[in-house]
Amino acid sequence: MNNADTGFIIVCATFVMLMTPALALFYGGLSRARNILATCMYSYASLGVITVLWALIGYTLAFGTDCKGLIGDFSFVFLEGVSFVAAPAAPTIPHTVFMAFQCMFAVLTVALISGSYAGRIRFTGMFLFSALWLIFAYCPMAHWVWGGGWLAKLGAVDFAGGAVVHMASGAAALACAQVLGPRLKTGSFAPNNLPLTLLGGGLLWFGWFGFNAGSALVSGTLAGHALLTTHLATASGVLGWMVIEWKRNGKPTTLGAISGALAGLVVITPAAGFVSLGSSMIMGFIGGFVCYYGVFLKHKFGFDDALDVVGIHGLGGTVGALLTGVFAEKAVNGVNGLLHGDSWQFVVQAISVVATWLFVYVVSRILLKIVDSTVGLRVEEDAEYVGLDLSEHNERAYSLE
Amino acid sequence: MKKIEIIIRPGMLERVRNELAALEIHGMNYTDIRGYGRQHGHTEVYRGSVVTVDYLPKVKIELVVNDDMVEKIINAVVATARTGKVGDGKIFVSDVLDAIRIRTGERGSEAI
Numbered sequence: 469m470n471n472a473d474t475g476f477i478i479v480c481a482t483f484v485m486l487m488t489p490a491l492a493l494f495y496g497g498l499s500r501a502r503n504i505l506a507t508c509m510y511s512y513a514s515l516g517v518i519t520v521l522w523a524l525i526g527y528t529l530a531f532g533t534d535c536k537g538l539i540g541d542f543s544f545v546f547l548e549g550v551s552f553v554a555a556p557a558a559p560t561i562p563h564t565v566f567m568a569f570q571c572m573f574a575v576l577t578v579a580l581i582s583g584s585y586a587g588r589i590r591f592t593g594m595f596l597f598s599a600l601w602l603i604f605a606y607c608p609m610a611h612w613v614w615g616g617g618w619l620a621k622l623g624a625v626d627f628a629g630g631a632v633v634h635m636a637s638g639a640a641a642l643a644c645a646q647v648l649g650p651r652l653k654t655g656s657f658a659p660n661n662l663p664l665t666l667l668g669g670g671l672l673w674f675g676w677f678g679f680n681a682g683s684a685l686v687s688g689t690l691a692g693h694a695l696l697t698t699h700l701a702t703a704s705g706v707l708g709w710m711v712i713e714w715k716r717n718g719k720p721t722t723l724g725a726i727s728g729a730l731a732g733l734v735v736i737t738p739a740a741g742f743v744s745l746g747s748s749m750i751m752g753f754i755g756g757f758v759c760y761y762g763v764f765l766k767h768k769f770g771f772d773d774a775l776d777v778v779g780i781h782g783l784g785g786t787v788g789a790l791l792t793g794v795f796a797e798k799a800v801n802g803v804n805g806l807l808h809g810d811s812w813q814f815v816v817q818a819i820s821v822v823a824t825w826l827f828v829y830v831v832s833r834i835l836l837k838i839v840d841s842t843v844g845l846r847v848e849e850d851a852e853y854v855g856l857d858l859s860e861h862n863e864r865a866y867s868l869e
Numbered sequence: 870m871k872k873i874e875i876i877i878r879p880g881m882l883e884r885v886r887n888e889l890a891a892l893e894i895h896g897m898n899y900t901d902i903r904g905y906g907r908q909h910g911h912t913e914v915y916r917g918s919v920v921t922v923d924y925l926p927k928v929k930i931e932l933v934v935n936d937d938m939v940e941k942i943i944n945a946v947v948a949t950a951r952t953g954k955v956g957d958g959k960i961f962v963s964d965v966l967d968a969i970r971i972r973t974g975e976r977g978s979e980a981i
Binding site for chain 2: 551623630656657658673721723724727760764767
């Protein structure tokens with residue numbers, strides 16, 4: 469084990485933990501005043517339930533010894549044998565640190581989905597869906613890509629979670645929006661607190677350094693490279709979104725700027741440790757550009773993805789995975805993409821995109837069906853008018869007197 | 870005595886207040902209100918989603934004054950709060966039967 473690596477990943481894990489409360493602010497500010505607490509609660513519930521489930525069984529399903537490339541075995545169930553040894557997947561850091569780092573990813577991924585069903589889901593339904601989704605969708609995905617599963621064996625590369633985190637949450641979000649149906653038209657859907665969204669978005673950007681640089685799993689040049697590609701792509705994403713919004717609507721918006729930042733972050737996530745610094749800027753700019761159009765998909769296809777999880781995480785993750793197969797360079801981390809003479813890598817990336825969307829979407833639809841027919845998914849009409857803060861949690865965010 | 874209700878754009882409040890102060894109006898109340906008239910709300914775009922805002926914020930000032938002040942106030946407000954676009958607001962004038970200053974019990978014009 470190596471002390472520098474250990475210290476680095478401990479810090480990165482705490483950075484990534486901050487992303488989930490940051491997401492609560494980001495989504496909370498975008499929701500309506502009557503739903504802000506319920507919207508924040510999705511993230512905090514995920515911190516609670518997903519952490520515990522991850523410790524009990526999730527971690528071993530994702531990172532236990534490989535079974536036929538599909539799932540991990542039960543070798544680390546209840547964290548058996550995880551203390552005071554090196555992590556099998558990252559031999560220079562303690563197993564506990566690796567497990568904690570991965571735990572933050574699982575928590576965040578489940579919380580990301582909430583942007584889609586916000587404003588109309590029952591808390592019990594959301595709770596059960598999240599728990600089931602971790603076991604039946606996230607754990608297999610994490611195993612396939614990072615745990616030595618079939619996508620890893622095929623050669624698909626995903627540095628920090630373009631497929632596992634962003635495409636997966638995007639596919640689940642699409643299923644949720646379709647199954648739940650649109651929110652009732654109960655007045656204006658304008659965001660209730662954009663400064664909160666900007667603060668949350670800024671903290672996501674901050675946490676993402678731990679997310680991407682930490683995914684090197686060692687301290688050193690690769691982590692440093694990932695840190696910088698992440699920052700460059702994000703800045704370019706801000707510009708990409710801002711330019712097109714300015715041109716089309718006449719005014720650049722703060723929500724556009726922070727959405728462009730997120731788009732850049734999502735797109736660079738799978739590529740952070742595989743592409744050059746210059747390529748990262750191009751990727752971020754493309755991300756801002758593509759995701760700007762991505763948020764119109766829900767209007768075109770008629771699904772009410774309330775806070776644009778599909779348009780930003782789903783589409784951004786897909787673009788990122790494909791562009792990794794285009795821009796990857798051997799000089800960075802041993803993998804060449806289309807532009808550097810390896811067209812097969814692009815094909816493999818495309819396979820990972822199709823596999824992720826298909827698998828996660830189908831599993832999510834099945835799980836939603838199960839949850840709907842047991843505890844129920846959607847709140848009563850009256851609850852939607854009153855707002856989920858009062859109907860689901862008996863609290864109000866703003867008591868101004 | 871007349872009551873004057875002045876509905877204006879929120880951004881006009883300070884300018885109108887300054888004009889009223891120049892006319893030696895020493896007291897006023899205002900309320901933040903929302904509503905629509907011929908302007909019929911407006912639209913905002915949030916990340917590609919068009920949001921229709923049906924009720925626009927306005928400010929309603931209420932004054933009770935002696936009859937001789939009414940025209941001066943109307944002229945001052947119209948001159949200050951007019952932009953010439955729909956949504957500038959309206960002024961309503963109505964009769965007031967009586968006024969009482971609670972502290973002293975004065976009635977009518979004395980109480981204004």
